[in-house]
Amino acid sequence: MLKYAKEVINPAYRKSMDDFFAASKGCNLIIYHPKALGAVDIAEYLNIPCICMPPVPIIYPITEFPNLAISPSKNFGSFINKLTYKVNSFGEASYMKYNDFRSKSLHLKKRKAGELSFQVNGKDIPVVYPISPFLFKEVKSWKDRVLISGFFFLDIGESRIDENLYEFLENGKKPIVVSFSSMPLKKPMVFKEKLIRALKETDNRAVILIGTSGMTFENEENIFAVEKAPHRLIFSKAKGIIHHGGIGTTAEALLSGVPQLIIPFTVDQPFWAHRLFSKGYSVGTLKEKNLESVDLIKAFKDMENKEYIRNAKEIKNIIESEKGLENAVKYIEKVYKSF
Known part of the structure; x- marks a missing residue:
């Protein structure tokens, strides 16, 4: 697995960052999933706004429930719940070469993992969760930092049943x-x-x-x-x-x-x-x-x-x-x- 990661996965991550960069040139705004490594770095370089849009409520630290990667059902109390969201920074491991991308492709200085999770160029990064706000009525600690928009649904168009x-x-x-x-x-x-x-x-x-x-x-x-x-x-x-x-x-x-x-x-x-x-x-x-x-x-x-x-x-x-x-x-x- 380590050999495969080194020879296949990590180079693919690195290449994708250059692909994202090429696709972003001339754009006005970037909407990204957190796994799209380099998206915020590109927004920093181009000095354009970016919006984080993961399909599940896993990014912004809140007190009402823990990071679902830690526990999908337990409640550890306000302090520990909020603390569990720090694990998100490990999603940008050094072997994924985001700093190589920053220095060689964007000519920006290196940064720490998770440094651009919530701010870029001194501005807050808006977070949108495309999920139902009704299912999260009790959550108050998202405050004005997160939009719970409601679910997105595909237009089924001319789809038919067999x-x-x-x-x-x-x-x-x-x-x-x-x-x-x-x-x-x-x-x-x-x-x-x-x-x-x-x-x-x-x-x-x-x-x-x-x-x-x-x-x-x-x-x-x-x-x-x-x-x-x-x-x-x-x-x-x-x-x-x-x-x-x-x-x-x-x-x-x-x-x-x-x-x-x-x-x-x-x-x-x-x-x-x-x-x-x-x-x-x-x-x-x-x-x-x-x-x-x-x-x-x-x-x-x-x-x-x-x-x-x-x-x-x-x-x-x-x-x-x-x-x-x-x-x-x-x-x-x-x-x-x-x-």
């Missing part, structure tokens, strides 16, 4: 939709058997978006399996949704207005699983390694619970009203004009 899948959806009870997106199950066929057992026990149908889960299906009764399909179109026709908790899928599930169950795998997924369950917007959070059919049976029954159905419809209406993309565009224009 004809056979459409027929399955229209001719029978609303199904449970299962989608783990690009997440591979450790034991896909074991999970499949538990899922089939739970579906039969509760007399449910299912649409399985196979993705890279590793599951395979061959004409199982009351199950329609397809490699992929537009979440927006499928989720809205579901009785309930099982997914991995990635932020894009989570947002689409919330927008669908139907109950959901999250089975998280990694990264920010456990954070979203915990937050939605704690606020009553999912029926639970399970892990593949210790999941049993009885857990899925309980979840399927909970999806029929009037409270979960009511909560799902409530959050759908709220998220639709937040107009995340519109809020972000207005804010970006304001940042540019006031620079």
Whole structure:
């Protein structure tokens, strides 16, 4: 792994910085993900504004909950919670050669890791989280430094459901939709058997978006399996949704207005699983390694619970009203004009 990092990954990081620099020439503003190394250095060199826009609330230090990389669910108290965000500076390790980029490509002096996390050229770097502010009503310590705009949603345009899948959806009870997106199950066929057992026990149908889960299906009764399909179109026709908790899928599930169950795998997924369950917007959070059919049976029954159905419809209406993309565009224009 170390050899691969040295020979492949680190040179690729270094090359990407020059690519970003070339792309930024003549631009008025840079919007960047923190993993886009060199973005703030380029803004410093070009003397243009930049906006940090990570898809999860992991950058700006707050007191209400810790860095999700440290814990997705625990609360260590205000002081420790805020302290955990210091680990973000380790994301700019010296081997990623950002100082080589500064000196050779930008002709700027070297800097310390994390030095440009929140300020550049003496000005605060605005932070935008494209997530629902309603899910973070209790967070006060973002104050005026962070915009919680609301979720961004793709325009699905002319997207259509496969004809056979459409027929399955229209001719029978609303199904449970299962989608783990690009997440591979450790034991896909074991999970499949538990899922089939739970579906039969509760007399449910299912649409399985196979993705890279590793599951395979061959004409199982009351199950329609397809490699992929537009979440927006499928989720809205579901009785309930099982997914991995990635932020894009989570947002689409919330927008669908139907109950959901999250089975998280990694990264920010456990954070979203915990937050939605704690606020009553999912029926639970399970892990593949210790999941049993009885857990899925309980979840399927909970999806029929009037409270979960009511909560799902409530959050759908709220998220639709937040107009995340519109809020972000207005804010970006304001940042540019006031620079």
